[in-house]
Amino acid sequence: MIVKGHARMYFGPFPAFLRIPLNFLWPAQRGSWSRLSGLSAGIVALVSFAMLVTDVLEASSLAPVWRRALGIACVTGFAFGTPLLLLLGNLSIYDEAIIWGLAWSVSAIFFLNRAQNTTGPGFTWYLFGFSFSAGAALLSRVTFGLPFLLIAPALLFRFPTKGRARSIAALVLPVGAALIFYFILSYARFGNWSGVGLAYYINPVHSEFAKNYGAFSLNRVPYGFADYFSLRFPKVDSSPPFVHAERPPVPQPSLYSLPFSETYLSVVWSSSWLLVGAVLGIVCMFQRNRSDWFTRYIAAAFFSEFILIQSHFSLAQRYAADLYPFLIFCFVVFLKKAGDIAFRLRYVIPSLVLLSCALNSMATISWLVDLDQNVPQQTRDAWKTVIGRAKPQG
Numbered sequence: 001m002i003v004k005g006h007a008r009m010y011f012g013p014f015p016a017f018l019r020i021p022l023n024f025l026w027p028a029q030r031g032s033w034s035r036l037s038g039l040s041a042g043i044v045a046l047v048s049f050a051m052l053v054t055d056v057l058e059a060s061s062l063a064p065v066w067r068r069a070l071g072i073a074c075v076t077g078f079a080f081g082t083p084l085l086l087l088l089g090n091l092s093i094y095d096e097a098i099i100w101g102l103a104w105s106v107s108a109i110f111f112l113n114r115a116q117n118t119t120g121p122g123f124t125w126y127l128f129g130f131s132f133s134a135g136a137a138l139l140s141r142v143t144f145g146l147p148f149l150l151i152a153p154a155l156l157f158r159f160p161t162k163g164r165a166r167s168i169a170a171l172v173l174p175v176g177a178a179l180i181f182y183f184i185l186s187y188a189r190f191g192n193w194s195g196v197g198l199a200y201y202i203n204p205v206h207s208e209f210a211k212n213y214g215a216f217s218l219n220r221v222p223y224g225f226a227d228y229f230s231l232r233f234p235k236v237d238s239s240p241p242f243v244h245a246e247r248p249p250v251p252q253p254s255l256y257s258l259p260f261s262e263t264y265l266s267v268v269w270s271s272s273w274l275l276v277g278a279v280l281g282i283v284c285m286f287q288r289n290r291s292d293w294f295t296r297y298i299a300a301a302f303f304s305e306f307i308l309i310q311s312h313f314s315l316a317q318r319y320a321a322d323l324y325p326f327l328i329f330c331f332v333v334f335l336k337k338a339g340d341i342a343f344r345l346r347y348v349i350p351s352l353v354l355l356s357c358a359l360n361s362m363a364t365i366s367w368l369v370d371l372d373q374n375v376p377q378q379t380r381d382a383w384k385t386v387i388g389r390a391k392p393q394g
Contacts, residue, residue, distance in 0.1 A: 135178025
């Protein structure tokens with residue numbers, strides 16, 4: 001975006017925080033830190049998810065061997081059966097902030113789960129971890145941070161009487177500082193508090209559409225849902241990577257800035273293992289003996305992000321990452337509250353993980369090789385070599 005002759009980014013500033021000290025120490029490498037940044041975000045996301053699943057499964061009624069097997073399957077599914085694979089496969093400026101937002105969201109859910117199950121001295125530190133992660137998610141990509149701004153006030157009602165002031169400080173200070181910084185930076189960039197200035201967007205198609213119809217509209221939600229959760233199976237090819245990624249037409253062209261969607265693989269196929277568990281988790285939340293008001297409130301907060309991204313004026317695989325905090329939280333509820341059902345699905349979940357990982361990996365490689373315009377040619381050629389599509393030299 002160009003504001004008064006100056007380039008501005010509408011993504012959050014968190015990735016820049018990593019670059020500032022690195023650019024100071026190694027100025028010659030300025031502009032070359034995306035791989036390190038993406039690797040760091042991937043580590044945060046994977047470690048947080050692994051620790052979250054481990055904590056939940058340790059408290060379940062499953063036998064140790066099944067807890068271990070299910071845990072390995074879930075972490076594998078998270079690595080290869082979610083948009084994390086795409087975000088790490090193409091660390092463009094569009095994807096880096098999203099992967100950090102997803103990573104800090106998973107981290108915040110981990111600390112939130114620890115805080116809910118701890119009453120001792122560690123409670124304050126888990127609150128601080130939740131607040132820091134929530135603030136970092138907000139400063140990475142605001143849509144990831146919004147649910148945590150709704151969850152944080154509700155945590156005030158769950159503080160123990162002893163050390164209450166310390167707990168409030170641990171919860172309020174990090175996320176409060178991040179929110180204030182976000183407002184100040186937004187005003188400095190665009191002259192408003194929201195951090196969005198699509199009127200300055202260098203793409204006239206998007207800027208004109210947003211000006212006339214708005215960047216977000218609830219009228220798009222059913223059509224966004226139909227796109228992200230489509231039953232449309234990807235096109236199968238006879239040559240590697242055997243699945244062909246495509247840009248399907250949007251469900252309702254008049255509601256979107258572009259006539260096509262960049263959702264090359266729906267959540268139904270890319271993350272079927274997570275979706276099945278999330279649906280069962282939602283069922284558990286509507287059963288009184290398996291849920292409480294606080295769990296439902298947290299789910300509702302994540303659902304606000306879930307709905308918000310489906311109301312956006314464009315559809316893309318990378319935007320689907322905003323759907324996953326809600327799905328992950330509901331999946332965790334399933335693992336915690338439905339141990340009997342989880343035991344019955346001990347073969348189903350790992351099987352769905354294999355299906356999701358295979359389809360998502362093949363479709364993502366196809367997207368990076370054939371369709372994604374942000375992939376450098378060198379990277380594209382390297383992928384073609386891996387899948388045996390490189391042209392013979394000479």
